[in-house]
Amino acid sequence: EGQLRKYVNILITMSISGLWHGLTLNFIIWGFIHTIGSVISNIIEDITKKHPLSTKVTKIFVPVGIIMTFLSVTFSWIFFNSKDFDTAKIFINNILNFNKTNINTVPFVVILLIIIVILLNFFETKLKESLQKILNEKSIVVTSIIIFVLFYLILKFGPDTVPPFIYFSF
Structure with a gap:
């Protein structure tokens, strides 16, 4: 039961x-x-x-x-x-x-x-481990560039505006 x-x-x-x-x-x-x-x-x-x-x-x-x-x-x-x-x-x-x-x-x-x-x-776990290894082995300049590029890609492909709160449509 x-x-x-x-x-x-x-x-x-x-x-x-x-x-x-x-x-x-x-x-x-x-x-x-x-x-x-x-x-x-x-x-x-x-x-x-x-x-x-x-x-x-x-x-x-x-x-x-x-x-x-x-x-x-x-x-x-x-x-x-x-x-x-x-x-x-x-x-x-x-x-x-x-x-x-x-x-x-x-x-x-x-x-x-x-x-x-x-x-x-x-491949999430392996990708995460590989990325951590790369970032740990690189200099602060290379790490900063990688983070900047990732941040840029997020801004580039992200939405232009903040979508309205979903529950406002009910």
């Missing part, structure tokens, strides 16, 4: 979270998608605590988990950001009918950045 109770509690918590954002079908679906993801994640965690995975399985399982989490959370934001359920349906329909859309409307740089960000998730 302990595990089942935990999953019911997750269901209640995420449903309340969805309703807290608004009393529309969109927010209920948004909360439900997060509920499903949380419950699946907890079930997998409970199973792997009892039956630890081999290193080979973990190397496959972790990236798949990252991708599935990214996709489900991204999908749920369709409902969160749509003004109503019909708008969300249209958006999803456009995604599913991708062959009818024009890929040229999405800038290549955006697609490239999405791919890079997804790939960076898999």
Whole structure:
């Protein structure tokens, strides 16, 4: 009963979270998608605590988990950001009918950045360690230049203005 109770509690918590954002079908679906993801994640965690995975399985399982989490959370934001359920349906329909859309409307740089960000998730620890090693071994001048370039890139590719607070739109 302990595990089942935990999953019911997750269901209640995420449903309340969805309703807290608004009393529309969109927010209920948004909360439900997060509920499903949380419950699946907890079930997998409970199973792997009892039956630890081999290193080979973990190397496959972790990236798949990252991708599935990214996709489900991204999908749920369709409902969160749509003004109503019909708008969300249209958006999803456009995604599913991708062959009818024009890929040229999405800038290549955006697609490239999405791919890079997804790939960076898999190498985050090694990348962080490598960057720390490089910065520790370089002189203060080189380190300052690297930090300046990174700061410049953030400013260059960041938004021009501060977006309005999301809850002001409700």
